[in-house]
Amino acid sequence: MKKSVILDNRLMAIVRLIRPDVVVCDVGTDHALLPCYLKQMGQKRVFASDKNLNPLAAARETIQEYDIGGIELVLSDGMDNIPFFDNMDIVIAGMGGEMITEILSRYSPHKNQRFILQPMTRHYHLRSALCSFGYEIISETAVNDNRKSYTIIYAKFTGIKSEASDVFRYIGKQTDRQYISFELLKLEKMANTDKSLLITIDKIREKI
Numbered sequence: 001m002k003k004s005v006i007l008d009n010r011l012m013a014i015v016r017l018i019r020p021d022v023v024v025c026d027v028g029t030d031h032a033l034l035p036c037y038l039k040q041m042g043q044k045r046v047f048a049s050d051k052n053l054n055p056l057a058a059a060r061e062t063i064q065e066y067d068i069g070g071i072e073l074v075l076s077d078g079m080d081n082i083p084f085f086d087n088m089d090i091v092i093a094g095m096g097g098e099m100i101t102e103i104l105s106r107y108s109p110h111k112n113q114r115f116i117l118q119p120m121t122r123h124y125h126l127r128s129a130l131c132s133f134g135y136e137i138i139s140e141t142a143v144n145d146n147r148k149s150y151t152i153i154y155a156k157f158t159g160i161k162s163e164a165s166d167v168f169r170y171i172g173k174q175t176d177r178q179y180i181s182f183e184l185l186k187l188e189k190m191a192n193t194d195k196s197l198l199i200t201i202d203k204i205r206e207k208i
């Protein structure tokens with residue numbers, strides 16, 4: 001009997017946002033656990049890409065371990081070598097917000113595509129960039145563990161460019177109390193050296 005792929009809470013939260021009837025690309029797949037899970041669940045077409053050879057070798061091992069067919073493994077910097085599909089869900093997870101921004105800055109999106117973005121750091125940089133590149137953040141999901149809180153940003157391209165307010169940069173569309181409290185703690189530390197953040201902190205406090 002084939003082994004079932006088990007995902008952690010973070011990757012499961014990403015999976016819940018993926019539309020069942022579209023092509024998926026997992027950019028920076030590393031071990032390819034997410035593509036393997038999606039294939040086991042019956043997703044038709046799944047690309048797993050990485051810009052480095054070692055992660056792609058790890059991806060191949062996972063695919064063999066779970067005996068999964070049909071995942072398209074591609075050596076690619078960002079979306080550079082991935083074929084274009086109008087209806088595609090693009091996952092970029094587990095990287096810094098600046099790296100995700102850099103990948104998106106080189107990509108020409110289609111309005112039917114959806115972007116599932118999970119920055120490990122500098123989420124505020126990514127939100128600002130999404131607004132200035134003409135993406136709309138549709139929703140955000142929080143993933144909490146004991147020590148940290150991450151956001152998963154669900155976005156689409158509209159072409160309407162905007163400037164993110166300071167509050168939006170730091171908490172975006174999050175409504176999760178643990179996430180907002182966690183961000184407040186970080187901002188309070190930053191405000192020791194940058195007093196201009198105090199106004200933003202007050203506005204964010206009103207939200208919890």
Ligand SMILES: C[S@@+](CC[C@H](N)C(=O)[O-])C[C@H]1O[C@@H](n2cnc3c(N)ncnc32)[C@H](O)[C@@H]1O
Nearest residue numbers: 027028029030050051052055076077078093094
């Ligand atoms: C920490 S792993 C994240 C793995 C997985 N996405 C997750 O969320 O668990 C980051 C991966 O992104 C890859 N990566 C970094 N920059 C990239 C780029 N510009 N294009 C494609 N892959 C990239 C790295 O090689 C690495 O395998």
